[in-house]
Amino acid sequence: xxxxxxxxxxxxxxxxxxxxxxxxxxxxxxxxxxxxxxxxxxxxxxxxxxxxxxxxxxxxxxxxxxxxxxxxxxxxxxxxxxxxxxxxxxxxxxxxxxxxxxxxxxxxxxxxxxxxxxxxxxxxxxxxxxxxxxxxxxxxxxxxxxxxxxxxxxxxxxxxxxxxxxxxxxxxxxxxxxxxxxxxxxxxxxxxxxxxxxxxxxxxxxxxxxxxxxxxxxxxxxxxxxxxxxxxxxxxxxxxxxxxxxxxxxxxxxxxxxxxxxxxxxxxxxxxxxxxxxxxxxxxxxxxxxxxxxxxxxxxxxxxxxxxxxxxxxxxxxxxxxxxxxxxxxxxxxxxxxxxxxxxxxxxxxxxxxxxxxxxxxxxxxxxxxxxxxxxxxxxxxxxxxxxxxxxxxxxxxxxxxxxxxxxxxxxxxxxxxxxxxxxxxxxxxxxxxxxxxxxxxxxxxxxxxxxxxxxxxxxxxxxxxxxxxxxxxxxxxxxxxxxxxxxxxxxxxxxxxxxxxxxxxxxxxxxxxxxxxxxxxxxxxxxxxxxxxxxxxxxxxxxxxxxxxxxxxxxxxxxxxxxxxxxxxxxxxxxxxxxxxxxxxxxxxxxxxxxxxxxxxxxxxxxxxxxxxxxxxxxxxxxxxxxxxxxxxxxxxxxxxxxxxxxxxxxxxxxxxxxxxxxxxxxxxxxxxxxxxxxxxxxxxxxxxxxxxxxxxxxxxxxx
Numbered sequence: 250x251x252x253x254x255x256x257x258x259x260x261x262x263x264x265x266x267x268x269x270x271x272x273x274x275x276x277x278x279x280x281x282x283x284x285x286x287x288x289x290x291x292x293x294x295x296x297x298x299x300x301x302x303x304x305x306x307x308x309x310x311x312x313x314x315x316x317x318x319x320x321x322x323x324x325x326x327x328x329x330x331x332x333x334x335x336x337x338x339x340x341x342x343x344x345x346x347x348x349x350x351x352x353x354x355x356x357x358x359x360x361x362x363x364x365x366x367x368x369x370x371x372x373x374x375x376x377x378x379x380x381x382x383x384x385x386x387x388x389x390x391x392x393x394x395x396x397x398x399x400x401x402x403x404x405x406x407x408x409x410x411x412x413x414x415x416x417x418x419x420x421x422x423x424x425x426x427x428x429x430x431x432x433x434x435x436x437x438x439x440x441x442x443x444x445x446x447x448x449x450x451x452x453x454x455x456x457x458x459x460x461x462x463x464x465x466x467x468x469x470x471x472x473x474x475x476x477x478x479x480x481x482x483x484x485x486x487x488x489x490x491x492x493x494x495x496x497x498x499x500x501x502x503x504x505x506x507x508x509x510x511x512x513x514x515x516x517x518x519x520x521x522x523x524x525x526x527x528x529x530x531x532x533x534x535x536x537x538x539x540x541x542x543x544x545x546x547x548x549x550x551x552x553x554x555x556x557x558x559x560x561x562x563x564x565x566x567x568x569x570x571x572x573x574x575x576x577x578x579x580x581x582x583x584x585x586x587x588x589x590x591x592x593x594x595x596x597x598x599x600x601x602x603x604x605x606x607x608x609x610x611x612x613x614x615x616x617x618x619x620x621x622x623x624x625x626x627x628x629x630x631x632x633x634x635x636x637x638x639x640x641x642x643x644x645x646x647x648x649x650x651x652x653x654x655x656x657x658x659x660x661x662x663x664x665x666x667x668x669x670x671x672x673x674x675x676x677x678x679x680x681x682x683x684x685x686x687x688x689x690x691x692x693x694x695x696x697x698x699x700x701x702x703x704x705x706x707x708x709x710x711x712x713x714x715x716x717x718x719x720x721x722x723x724x725x726x727x728x729x730x731x732x733x734x735x736x737x738x739x740x741x742x743x744x745x746x747x748x749x750x751x752x753x754x755x756x757x758x759x760x761x762x763x764x765x766x767x768x769x770x771x772x773x774x775x776x777x778x779x780x781x782x783x784x785x786x787x788x789x790x791x792x793x794x795x796x797x798x799x800x801x802x803x804x805x806x807x808x809x810x811x812x813x814x815x816x817x818x819x820x821x822x823x824x825x826x827x828x829x830x831x832x833x834x835x836x837x838x839x840x841x842x843x844x845x846x847x848x849x850x851x852x853x854x855x856x857x858x859x860x861x862x863x864x865x866x867x868x869x870x871x872x873x874x875x876x877x878x879x880x881x882x883x884x885x886x887x888x889x890x891x892x893x894x895x896x897x898x899x900x901x902x903x904x905x906x907x908x909x910x911x912x913x914x915x916x917x918x919x920x921x922x923x924x925x926x927x928x929x930x931x932x933x934x935x936x937x938x939x940x941x942x943x944x945x946x947x948x949x950x951x952x953x954x
Contacts, residue, residue, distance in 0.1 A: 270597070271726070290308070348406070350599060354603040355386065378396075386401045423666060424608060451573050510534075521547070527835055587620075615650045644689055644690060719927065735845075751805055757789065757810070771893060814854045833867065838864075847876060903935070903944070907934075
């Protein structure tokens with residue numbers, strides 16, 4: 250219901266309006282949202298409209314609290330003097346959320362309030378009379394009679410889609426944006442009961458590493474524990490923490506921190522989950538998996554390290570560890586396998602879509618972990634990311650999603666909008682995690698890593714005809730501020746003041762050995778080339794202090810070329826210590842981007858999010874810290890994983906991120922990079938370039954009548 254007061258179009262007056270829409274959590278904003286408001290309010294009025302639940306804030310607020318139906322009535326009366334047309338959505342009935350989700354952009358396009366029907370006929374009549382309403386769109390099977398109001402029923406998805414496309418054609422003459430989302434992400438897991446297992450142990454280990462061989466002088470660094478997994482469907486969450494009674498030896502030499510690594514394997518010895526503290530936080534981590542009638546004794550291997558480890562071909566180092574560790578295994582029995590990785594993303598779909606003048610496509614059956622998963626994953630302790638036998642099941646889900654996407658394109662064609670869409674930027678936003686709308690698993694799997702298959706968003710591009718981006722983050726809060734940073738990008742960036750400022754900076758960072766020659770053959774010449782387009786470019790690497798110089802946070806564009814994984818990228822594997830000098834989630838999540846940079850990588854696995862807690866992906870960590878777009882790979886890449894074509898589309902052609910990635914894949918189709926490179930961020934986001942300045946970020950414009 251907030252969408253129509255945050256985004257509206259008044260064609261009669263030839264005016265549009267857009268204000269930020271943020272989702273809070275339990276009465277609080279996260280740090281990124283707070284930073285956004287501080288910058289946004291530096292040039293705007295300081296006032297917040299709070300709906301539903303109280304927010305702890307020092308800003309002036311107007312709060313409308315209570316039930317959805319009550320809030321909707323009060324909001325309509327306060328936000329609208331008159332409302333000739335209203336949109337009335339059903340509450341708490343089967344299918345109500347899906348239909349309401351699809352219909353909500355209509356309220357923005359026709360500048361009308363959203364009211365909620367909850368057997369409150371008299372209250373609805375009162376507010377319609379007050380607002381001088383003469384027409385009402387009724388969504389779903391609402392049976393409602395309103396005096397002096399003509400009812401326009403939109404009873405199903407087809408009717409809603411046709412109504413919205415008709416209005417889009419009349420208002421804007423074209424459509425450039427589609428949003429795919431899964432409404433079932435608002436449904437919490439069906440918890441039956443929870444069991445906890447607590448393990449405390451002490452590890453003493455002194456080790457030296459010489460010529461890439463490890464020698465234990467005292468003790469060993471590894472422990473193994475049996476974890477009994479019961480029958481049925483279980484969510485398994487295991488946390489590991491280093492308990493330090495006093496500072497370990499190497500902690501005196503900042504930034505060296507003790508590390509913990511955990512691997513969970515099933516009775517057959519196959520990995521079902523893996524995690525380490527570099528991918529989460531200093532000295533602690535956790536792993537998760539979903540088991541489906543895969544009972545038995547699982548083995549949890551815990552390994553620790555406290556020291557330095559450098560080199561690549563010939564490693565050397567030392568570890569001195571003497572501390573307690575604490576392991577907590579939480580086994581939650583579920584009534585069904587439904588398990589969103591990033592809940593509630595669908596609730597922001599109407600705002601994202603309406604602000605782009607687009608259409609929502611939604612379906613609850615797209616998720617991997619629906620009811621059918623229990624049978625498909627029978628006896629499995631992991632999803633398709635570690636279990637190759639689940640790839641056909643997952644790919645079938647993707648194919649069903651593509652069928653609905655194609656049906657939507659047919660609907661665009663019926664309204665004479667398809668040609669304009671396909672010949673334009675053709676943006677397609679996937680607003681869902683990789684469980685709710687899965688990636689397609691291409692083969693073959695890369696045998697040197699446990700991660701199976703080549704997960705890809707490519708099929709959603711329909712043979713590179715659509716410009717795809719997946720909008721995800723740590724949680725719904727992260728995604729709402731990511732969207733806000735996109736629509737209010739120019740406000741946050743400010744105007745360029747000189748040729749040396751943030752707007753013009755492009756940082757190139759290479760990893761080991763000059764990025765396996767990528768630094769020589771791409772970064773150095775390209776850094777020189779883009780100076781012709783107004784950029785101030787520098788190439789960094791192999792000195793391991795790039796973070797201290799704000800290389801990663803102080804430039805408009807950042808490109809990393811080197812080795813990587815889903816939890817880190819090592820700036821130099823030949824240095825003094827690969828662990829403390831690498832960039833990992835534990836450190837990067839605390840970075841602060843004062844302005845929304847974009848982070849482009851030519852490296853392995855930094856874009857892997859399938860089967861991972863979102864807080865453990867390095868790409869999502871930089872988005873959490875304030876980046877506005879991340880391009881990475883879901884699996885290992887190869888020598889052809891360059892970024893020149895993509896960057897030229899951004900800098901020279903002035904394309905959006907989604908268009909640039911599509912353009913690159915039309916030219917560079919060599920696997921595996923072609924399959925695994927992915928965009929996290931709004932596909933319509935167009936960063937500042939000195940030659941072209943700012944863009945309108947994909948906002949629609951009225952056609953002249």
